[in-house]
Amino acid sequence: MAIEEISKNALTVLEKRYLGKDENGNVLESVEDMFRRVSDTIAAVDANYDTSTNTRAQSDEFYELMTDLKFLPNSPTLMNAGRALGQLSACFVLPVEDSMEGIFDSVKNAALIHKSGGGTGFSFSRLRQSGSAVRSTGGVASGPVSFMKVFNAATEAVKQGGTRRGANMGVLRIDHPDILDFINCKANNSEITNFNISVGITEAFMEAVEKQSDYDLIDPKTKQAVGHLSAEKVFDMIVDHAWRNGEPGIIFLDRLNRDNVTPSQGEIESTNPCGEQPLLPYESCNLGSINLVKMLRKTLTGYELDFRLLGETVEKAVHFLDNVIDANNYPLEKISETTRASRKIGLGVMGWADALLMQGIPYNSDEAVELAERVMRYINNTGHAASARLAEKRGTFPLFSVSTLKDGPAMRNATVSTIAPTGTLSIIGGCSSGVEPVFAYAFIRNIMDGTEMIEVNPVLMAKLKELGLYNDDVLKKIASEGTIAHCEEIPEEVRRVFVCSHDIKPIDHIKMQAAFQKYTDNAVSKTVNFPKEATRNEVRDVYLLAYKEGCKGVTIYRDGSREEQVLNIGKVN
Ligand code: UDP
Incomplete structure (x- = not known):
């Protein structure tokens, strides 16, 4: 792998939590070693199905897939494959x-x-x-809320033993008698x-x-x-609380249950922590x-998606x-049995916004x-x-014959597609996260233990260099606002394409979420960003629109409504 391709930010993240270390915290692995550890472990499985398989050649294929940054598996796989812990999944739901x-x-x-780096969802x-x-x-x-506090305290204490902090999703059905307590349970930002x-x-x-x-x-x-x-009153209460924080x-x-392919195994009550994986x-x-930026090919006039490569x-x-x-x-053991019975996988994309920028297509068009x-239909x-x-080679997933898919082609996996947030993967891949628009063209990212990282969008950087505008004055201006909408030095045509989350109307966020959802088996991780001055009615409209457009859920965030934001505009000097 060309190590230069891995950015400094990516290296920081990898060294902190992904690369093998000795008991004194000294890093023992290079990035190449990490990818080889993962590809060897994952390729070795082929021998279980075909003893004549060349697992070394298969490992090379997986190694290249990852080191070219074309595809990355979720963080637990990168962290734990080939290690004692060996827990490789990001998403779990527990009853x-x-x-x-x-x-x-x-x-x-x-x-x-x-402890093993996975996130858990629960219905209470x-x-x-x-x-x-x-x-x-x-x-x-x-009642449910008092027990959520117990789960919360346990999570706080575990801190995931050196991998990552535990994340949870708590769901309560709208018709549970304690629903009002639940809607209110995070009104105070310092609790739970x-x-x-999420309200079910x-x-x-x-x-x-x-x-x-x-x-x-x-x-x-x-x-x-x-x-x-x-x-209506309860709906407005949900909207009011979401508007607040x-x-x-x-x-x-x-x-979620309409798309439950194995209804004989029970009802889907919850998703994983970020909402993209009902289980x-x-x-x-x-x-x-899949990093869509790496799926582009150059044309005479710019870039286009290479569907063959995809x-x-x-x-x-x-x-x-x-x-x-x-x-x-x-x-x-119970998780092993349940997971192996349906063999769900969640393949999605990252770098969507960057890929659009490179093609000169505004996100909100x-x-x-x-x-x-x-793209998603094709994937x-x-x-x-x-x-x-x-x-055909390995057999269907064990529950296939009792699944809703039984009359169609034989399937190895009960679900295939999911769009994850790719919070860390996109840093490693050096691309925009998931299917989100660029949050800001320059910003400070808070990593979990207080480290701050400055980021300038690489596609804009290249564009500014091409235009001879990559200088301190322009960068300072962009960094202070996040958006380039008001940067008159930059040509109008470029500003029209390089829109960020805050230039995009909430309705356009939902339209994009719905477009991806249409061809995704599981769900789409997406946050609809609102400006600080947005009204409750605007939030309400977006919730209703998400319902109308066929989304499986919706998460909103109004700028400045929490003291600690993961992403901040305007902190870079
Ligand atoms: N997740 C978690 N803790 C975290 C971040 C993520 O448990 O700190 C889980 C959670 O289930 C989330 C899923 O991993 O929905 C995928 O998140 P993301 O795509 O951001 O993870 P990455 O693979 O990029 O680290």
Whole structure:
């Protein structure tokens, strides 16, 4: 690999948390060693299916895929493949049963997952409401929110033993009697900090919002209606809280279950922490992302997507991710069984915004939305074809014959595509994250332990150099605002293309999310950014639009509404 391709920021991240170290913290591995460790481990799986396979040649193929930065598997695979821990998945969902044993089993299992670098999602909807009876003690139950605090404290204590801090998703159904407490539980920014929370919305609730009628609250134990609330008031309360500090998000439970390919195994109640991966209880999923910037080819006038190269990359990536399922050392036997029964993988993309910039297409244009559909349709179709070819060689996923896919082509994996946030992968890949627009053309990134990194978008950098505008004055101006919208030194035509999150209307964020969702088996990680002065009504409209456009959930963030932001504009001098 050309080591120069790895940026200084990427090296910092890799050295901190990915490269092997001795007990004194000395780095023992080079970046090349890390990629070789991963490719050897993942390629070795091939021998389980075909003893005549040349695993060295296969390792070379995977090694090149990663070192060319064309495709990267999720962080736990990079960190743990070929090491003692061996836990390779980013996403898990655990059940929370309505009993002390059940709750604290789940706390323990989450701790084990966090220790290994995975994130956990939970639905707290099965827990009885606060104030209801506890038969064995004669006392009263304290309700889902009080137990979320226990999970939160456990997460805080684990800190993922040197890999990464634990992340959680907490979901509560909209018809749970404690829903108002839940919506309010993160109003104070300093509480339940290790959770993202999402309200699990039902179609019945959305219909009640539209009709401005009441909806029933259901006792999780008896399944009887125990009260009712005005749907519109509750919806407005969710909007108000999200407007205040971005929480809660919403997920559309009926949609997640409409796409549940193995309904005989139970209901989907939750997603992983960042929302892109709905899973059944005890299921895990490994993700991987193709860097679209590396899928471009030069034309006479600029760049265009090379669909042949993309297709080849998808094929290799599906093979890689299917192998990860076998190479994985799962934290619990039950997770191993459940995951191997459906063999879900989540292949997605990163560098979408940068790839658009290089093609001269504004993110907030119809052309970009159309291309998003075309690209994702191609990835999804090619990915399914690759999974079908694997099924011929290796057999279908064990639950195939009872899955909703049983009448179609044989499949090796119950799901193939997911769009991850690629928070760290995009730093390693040196590209924009996931399918998000460029957040700011220059900004400071806070890494988890207080380290700050300055970043200038590489595509803009190249453009400014080409225009002879790469100088301190221009950079300072961009860095102070994040956007180049007001930078008159830069030609209008360039400014039209180089839009950032804050130049893009919320509706255009949703249109892009919906375009990718249309051809993604699982879900799309996307945050709709609002300017500080946005109104609650604008947030409300976006929630309704996400519902109308077929998104599986939505997360919003209004600039400045939390004291500690991961990304900040205007801090660079
Ligand atoms: N995740 C986690 N802790 C983190 C970041 C991510 O547990 O600090 C999990 C979580 O399930 C998230 C998923 O990893 O939804 C994918 O996140 P991302 O794509 O940002 O991870 P990367 O592979 O880039 O590190």
